[in-house]
Amino acid sequence: MRIIAITFFLSVILLSCGSKKKNEKASSPQAGQQRNQPLRVDGFIIKPESFQESFEVPGTIVANEVSEIHPEVSGRLVQLNVVEGKYVSKGAVLAKIYDGDLQAQLRKVQVQLELAQKTEERQSQLLKIQGISQQDYDISLLQVNNLKADIGILQTSIAKTVVRAPFSGKIGLNKISPGAYVTPSSVIAVINQTDQLKLDFSIPEKYTGKIQTGQLVTFTIAGSKKQLGAKVVATEASVTENTRSLTVRAGVIGKDEALIAGAFAKVQLNFDPDPSAILVPTQAILPQARGKKLIVYKSGTAVFQDVTTGIRDSARVQITDGVKPGDTIIVTGLLSLRPEAKVLIGKVINQPKEK
Numbered sequence: 001m002r003i004i005a006i007t008f009f010l011s012v013i014l015l016s017c018g019s020k021k022k023n024e025k026a027s028s029p030q031a032g033q034q035r036n037q038p039l040r041v042d043g044f045i046i047k048p049e050s051f052q053e054s055f056e057v058p059g060t061i062v063a064n065e066v067s068e069i070h071p072e073v074s075g076r077l078v079q080l081n082v083v084e085g086k087y088v089s090k091g092a093v094l095a096k097i098y099d100g101d102l103q104a105q106l107r108k109v110q111v112q113l114e115l116a117q118k119t120e121e122r123q124s125q126l127l128k129i130q131g132i133s134q135q136d137y138d139i140s141l142l143q144v145n146n147l148k149a150d151i152g153i154l155q156t157s158i159a160k161t162v163v164r165a166p167f168s169g170k171i172g173l174n175k176i177s178p179g180a181y182v183t184p185s186s187v188i189a190v191i192n193q194t195d196q197l198k199l200d201f202s203i204p205e206k207y208t209g210k211i212q213t214g215q216l217v218t219f220t221i222a223g224s225k226k227q228l229g230a231k232v233v234a235t236e237a238s239v240t241e242n243t244r245s246l247t248v249r250a251g252v253i254g255k256d257e258a259l260i261a262g263a264f265a266k267v268q269l270n271f272d273p274d275p276s277a278i279l280v281p282t283q284a285i286l287p288q289a290r291g292k293k294l295i296v297y298k299s300g301t302a303v304f305q306d307v308t309t310g311i312r313d314s315a316r317v318q319i320t321d322g323v324k325p326g327d328t329i330i331v332t333g334l335l336s337l338r339p340e341a342k343v344l345i346g347k348v349i350n351q352p353k354e355k
Contacts, residue, residue, distance in 0.1 A: 038342040042332040042349050043297055044281060048325050051277035051318065053311050054270040059201030059219060061252070063261040065167055065193035071097055072160040074183045077176065082189045084173050088165045095163040095188050102161070106154040113147040120144050169193040192261050197252040199230045201267045202245040210271050211235060217250055219265040221258065229253040278323065279316040281349075284331045285309065294319070295337060297328040302341045 079096035307322030
């Protein structure tokens with residue numbers, strides 16, 4: 001037992017000595033120097049450069065004019081000249097509604113007018129020789145004028161039974177058949193003016209000050225890689241509250257048989273280049289809960305700087321606030337750095353090569 005106790009006591013002493021040596025080694029000045037050694041990182045010097053902003057938005061091809069064709073009066077459809085998918089000229093007769101009853105009323109009033117005019121002529125002669133009073137003559141003249149007004153009303157009603165094309169365009173599919181009873185709410189056909197097409201699209205609110213009347217845009221449609229052009233002609237008077245976007249309308253330049261009203265389009269917008277844009281590599285941005293940061297190299301230390309970002313492309317992000325030209329930002333070892341950490345710039349990735 002005594003031998004076992006002595007052996008155990010010696011083991012404890014040896015372990016204590018070993019731990020003490022490790023602690024002394026860990027707390028030695030050389031170990032502290034290793035921990036305080038600056039981290040070697042790559043830097044990026046901020047330089048202003050020209051950058052053209054461009055982005056893509058969805059759009060819709062629309063006809064220059066589109067209208068549903070309704071009759072103005074109710075009645076039976078006795079003639080239908082609507083040919084599906086055909087072009088018609090402005091004023092062409094598309095449909096005719098039965099007007100036999102109106103024609104009969106017109107003939108009746110015309111006969112009454114002829115008799116009233118003869119009566120008015122006779123009384124005019126009698127008035128000259130004072131055979132009748134002025135009042136009697138005025139009554140006959142009033143009868144003539146009333147009948148003329150009735151004829152005008154009937155002629156207008158008859159004209160409304162003829163349905164004409166409001167403008168030149170392409171007729172869509174028939175909505176009704178001959179012999180049907182139609183009312184002003186009935187749709188006979190839909191006409192589209194496709195000689196000149198428009199392009200409607202929406203842009204985010206922040207770009208409302210950059211879009212200008214007369215600005216050129218390009219677009220493509222499904223099934224074709226051909227680049228087509230359009231010129232901005234107008235914008236909506238206000239921003240849509242739900243989407244915070246502004247609707248823009250452009251006139252399509254030229255004609256293309258592949259373009260159909262209602263087709264989907266991909267609109268490419270290119271704005272004037274900014275000659276002094278600040279762009280940094282995407283990997284340098286540190287997302288935060290309430291914003292974004294860059295790590296700026298200042299006098300051998302890492303300074304975490306809040307920044308405001310703009311647009312981005314595949315490899316770079318625009319910085320609109322937070323840093324200035326000439327600053328050096330850190331682009332590697334970001335996860336290992338802490339605020340005010342000591343750093344050493346090993347390589348500047350955008351440093352021009354010496355010739």
